[in-house]
Amino acid sequence: MPSGHMKEKIKSVAIDLFFKKGYFATSISDLARGSGIQKASIYYHYASKEELLFHILENTMDDLTACLKNSLENVTGLEERMRAAVRSHVRFHLERQKENFIANSELRGLTSEHYQEIVKKRDEYERIFQGLIREGSEAGVFAPGDVKILSYAILTLCTAGATWFKPTGRLTIDEIALIYENFIISGLKMGMIDSEFLNRRSGGTLPLEDKNTM
Amino acid sequence: MPSGHMKEKIKSVAIDLFFKKGYFATSISDLARGSGIQKASIYYHYASKEELLFHILENTMDDLTACLKNSLENVTGLEERMRAAVRSHVRFHLERQKENFIANSELRGLTSEHYQEIVKKRDEYERIFQGLIREGSEAGVFAPGDVKILSYAILTLCTAGATWFKPTGRLTIDEIALIYENFIISGLKMGMIDSEFLNRRSGGTLPLEDKNTM
DNA sequence: AAAAATCTAACGTCCGGTCGGTAGAAAGCC
């Protein structure tokens, strides 16, 4: 029995239960029961329930970003880079479905300090996508459009997979990734035919970013 | 002071707080304080906290479906019908942002009976979209593709707007709706260029639905 | 005066977290 074994066990039980019942509905006793120890022993490994949640979310976000950066290495061409990014995003969300679901639904359980840390990581991740969109539309590979709104569209689209995906289904992760990849690329290339109309209506030549979002 | 006034007031306070802090983090005392009454008085209007949540979700879902059906009346042409549906969906989610956000994040708070009722309404709503996709791809207006996955893509895409939308932003609801409309239509029309490849890889001529989802 | 709406006061439960303690392995020491 390696050291750190129980800490990992608690974490994996927590991922299961937070995914199945939600963070607030999962009690420390539940975690203890699932881990086969007393609930006081949980506190030997984690300082609090919230810290356990933070631990899970932090790991997930770090791995997510690392995964994306890794996928973009040595990939050239703006369209190909975007395709690689989408593929990475979808794959990660489907392969580590539970953690990602938690990361998208249980931010409420965090203290405001921890919340800000996670949001910072998420923003950093989003900025990579926004950069890809911006470069692509500046180079004329994609149609011009509101970078932020488009990035949210892309990310939430793929993220949502973690909500409904069933690993036992007949479509593989790669097949689903391909569907999203094509859907998104075509949206980026042609979806914005009305961007001039949009610009006219919303008051002219201002940059299209930083609107309506936090 | 009209009858039913306080019941509505409680409901609207609940929508605000459930949106801002979440269902579980909002206590009956919070609702009472926000409504300007004692917490016991809440129970004169609602039998339980859960019933209040259900009440909100049920109304929202009913209105959502009614809104969609209304938007599709007298609209002909498969592409135009899809555009109208997307427009309706986005508008409703941005106009009634808080309720929709709750409806997408607080299903966990429901009893299993109430949960099933809401899911039933949601499925009914989704089926309308799935019908539009199916008709469109059978008629050759849209490329063929996995109807369920595409419907989830469309719906979650628009739904996500309720997460980040700020009414004070410079883009109007209609402008955002138009962005999504174009994005989705182009995805439906061209995104599926690889569907034959997909079919080949995943084993042939079986219908592409009912995979990977519940 | 009846009915509707709200109040005060309390109850039971459950939850996150703490405390003091313990068996045993590991490390330090001679």
Place this chain on the structure above:
DNA sequence: GGCTTTCTACCGACCGGACGTTAGATTTTT
């Protein structure tokens, strides 16, 4: 190698508090 000390991992019992909910009295409205 023997002895002591420290560290690791865990346990059982317990606490304070918050929460949803109820009972019954009281006020407000019609």
